[in-house]
Amino acid sequence: MKHVLSALVNNSPGVTSRVSGLFRRRGYNIDSFIGSSTEDERFSRLTIVVRGDDVVIAQVRSQMEKLEDVIHIEDIKPEAMISKVLLFMKVKADINDRVGIIVVASACNAKVIEMSKDYLIFEALDTEERISEMIEIFKPYGIIELVKTGVVAMKR
Amino acid sequence: MITGAEAIVRCLENEGVEIIFGYPGATIAPLYDKLSKSNIRHILVRHEQHAGHEASGYARIKKRPGVCMTTSGPGATNLITALATAYMDSVPLVAITGQVSSDLLGRDVFQEADITGAAEPFTKYSYLVKDAEDLPRVIKEAFHIAATGRPGPVLIDIPVNVQQQRIDFSYAGEVNLRGYKPTIKGHTGQIKRVCKAINSAEQPLICVGGGIFAADGQAELKRFADTLNIPVVSTMMGISALPSAHPLFMGMLGMHGKTIANQAITDSDLLIIIGARVSDRAVLFPAHVGKNTKIVHIDIDPAEIGKNLSTLIPVVGDAKEILIQILEAEPIRKSEGWTDSLKAKKEKLVLDYGPRETGINPKAFVNQLSRSLPDDHIYCADVGQNQIWSAANCEVRTGRFLTSGGMGTMGYSIPAAIGAKIADPDKTVVAVCGDGSFQMQMMELATISQHGVGIKIVVMKNNKLGLVKEIQKKSYKNNECAVDLTGSPDIVAIAKAYGIPGRRIDNMDEAEEAIAEMLSCQCVYLLECVVDENESSM
Numbered sequence: 001m002k003h004v005l006s007a008l009v010n011n012s013p014g015v016t017s018r019v020s021g022l023f024r025r026r027g028y029n030i031d032s033f034i035g036s037s038t039e040d041e042r043f044s045r046l047t048i049v050v051r052g053d054d055v056v057i058a059q060v061r062s063q064m065e066k067l068e069d070v071i072h073i074e075d076i077k078p079e080a081m082i083s084k085v086l087l088f089m090k091v092k093a094d095i096n097d098r099v100g101i102i103v104v105a106s107a108c109n110a111k112v113i114e115m116s117k118d119y120l121i122f123e124a125l126d127t128e129e130r131i132s133e134m135i136e137i138f139k140p141y142g143i144i145e146l147v148k149t150g151v152v153a154m155k156r
Numbered sequence: 157m158i159t160g161a162e163a164i165v166r167c168l169e170n171e172g173v174e175i176i177f178g179y180p181g182a183t184i185a186p187l188y189d190k191l192s193k194s195n196i197r198h199i200l201v202r203h204e205q206h207a208g209h210e211a212s213g214y215a216r217i218k219k220r221p222g223v224c225m226t227t228s229g230p231g232a233t234n235l236i237t238a239l240a241t242a243y244m245d246s247v248p249l250v251a252i253t254g255q256v257s258s259d260l261l262g263r264d265v266f267q268e269a270d271i272t273g274a275a276e277p278f279t280k281y282s283y284l285v286k287d288a289e290d291l292p293r294v295i296k297e298a299f300h301i302a303a304t305g306r307p308g309p310v311l312i313d314i315p316v317n318v319q320q321q322r323i324d325f326s327y328a329g330e331v332n333l334r335g336y337k338p339t340i341k342g343h344t345g346q347i348k349r350v351c352k353a354i355n356s357a358e359q360p361l362i363c364v365g366g367g368i369f370a371a372d373g374q375a376e377l378k379r380f381a382d383t384l385n386i387p388v389v390s391t392m393m394g395i396s397a398l399p400s401a402h403p404l405f406m407g408m409l410g411m412h413g414k415t416i417a418n419q420a421i422t423d424s425d426l427l428i429i430i431g432a433r434v435s436d437r438a439v440l441f442p443a444h445v446g447k448n449t450k451i452v453h454i455d456i457d458p459a460e461i462g463k464n465l466s467t468l469i470p471v472v473g474d475a476k477e478i479l480i481q482i483l484e485a486e487p488i489r490k491s492e493g494w495t496d497s498l499k500a501k502k503e504k505l506v507l508d509y510g511p512r513e514t515g516i517n518p519k520a521f522v523n524q525l526s527r528s529l530p531d532d533h534i535y536c537a538d539v540g541q542n543q544i545w546s547a548a549n550c551e552v553r554t555g556r557f558l559t560s561g562g563m564g565t566m567g568y569s570i571p572a573a574i575g576a577k578i579a580d581p582d583k584t585v586v587a588v589c590g591d592g593s594f595q596m597q598m599m600e601l602a603t604i605s606q607h608g609v610g611i612k613i614v615v616m617k618n619n620k621l622g623l624v625k626e627i628q629k630k631s632y633k634n635n636e637c638a639v640d641l642t643g644s645p646d647i648v649a650i651a652k653a654y655g656i657p658g659r660r661i662d663n664m665d666e667a668e669e670a671i672a673e674m675l676s677c678q679c680v681y682l683l684e685c686v687v688d689e690n691e692s693s694m
Contacts, residue, residue, distance in 0.1 A: 025270040026261070027262040
């Protein structure tokens, strides 16, 4: 089961390393890990997607709460959450494929942000599931490179 | 089907491992069980830290990775200082640690320690093996990573259940690591620039570090210096790259180095650094160098170049290869006056070898000791005043000078000497330490006795932590604190208790005869030398 943990932590050097080290040491599997500054410069927000059953997640939470730099941590329930992933994808597109690919992309809510004679670069902002589906859809055309952020999430 | 433990043993044999320094425990028991049926020799140490140091001494002489092995938890954490020591001095090690069962990882069970995490800053690379099928590949990669490029320690952490897991065994194929491709050959454009710099230099100087040994390039260094008649200084790790008495060798530089060597750095107009980090101890005021000095830096690790000194001509690659490449490009030296003047200054050096009111003169003693030893002897110096006395005064000829240069780890000399002697039993190997450092390693006297390792041990006894005392005298208004070693045992009696012969001397008149007695002894021998506590390191 996937869980999205949102943690408010001190904005000081080494905090990211301490939290990620805790995950490695205890063998918790991280799907994604995002750190960013917040409206208050004293704190940062870590958004971590982690897999595990309820016992494991409870352990993850308690272990994280023990860290001196972790101020508050929340396991956000899917129904109470808005979440998005940002994707950039470079897809092969010669003159014959180009139009077809753009049609498919716009059906996926992806935007062309750069074009060359051999490839297109798309940008898409969507839920994790829809981004994964989109990647599958584009595989047959030939993905040259892709990069995506982890999940950013907020409680409603 | 064989077990993971058997697979490890086969892979180690396949890597040509002949000896392992280690200490057993519960989580490494399956591997010990299979190891006992192999031809690989095991040396039981008396503390895990020394397993690492012994593997280090072995590796430096054998020119291949040394292997050490401990159990999980405290066994593994005790190894960390040795890993850090090897990491700082770029010594190739493969460390194997047992780990708790993989299904219990992260639960803080008995003797669990996150060793891959704890050792992360001190290892070149590390593995936590969770599937025995990965063992052949991991072990092959570990030896490759440890020995190639800039050498260093690699840690393999293996849970006990992975050692018991049954697998279909086959040896791993060629190593192919996408992110790891060390540069060996120097860039031809850079070689040309180096030649041009040499051609136009009036006062060139070579500064050699420990990298020359990793490249096995001592002969090329000598040819390079001789052909171009360029004087040479060394860092502490570079001692024995050239024989001490070589006319072009101006000695060690740095905080505890020779004035002539430091002055040469300041005066040179071209400094050719070969395989050295040029740390704070080597070049005290990096900002002062380089005003009029062009710097060429040859190193296999591109991250070292420009780290401590701004470099004009970086050359990344293997020191030996690059020296050959430079010589092939036939640079020409024009002015020889600089070399002659340095040689003349070296001749005029006054040595402080006179007698002392109490105790021996340690500087004169280490000089006499090294001159009495065979030309190819291996000299292991510990850390403290004894290291400074040794570095400045021992006369290395065709052998090696081993010490913990980067980390300055007390208690390195005896285990390093054990490893070196086992690597090359025909060589005379001497460990020189102080009474402080001796007590950090004296448990290894048992290892020596058990395995019949015939090294020579010299303990400089002044009843003080002498180098710290000197710092307190100089910088803390002579406030001597926590440096008094009162309570130390009778060192000769301790040796005797381990079945090791030895004697004590307290003046230089006895030195010659005592050294002769030590060297005539076929087995291990300990010589305690009484030194006055106010004897300074310089």
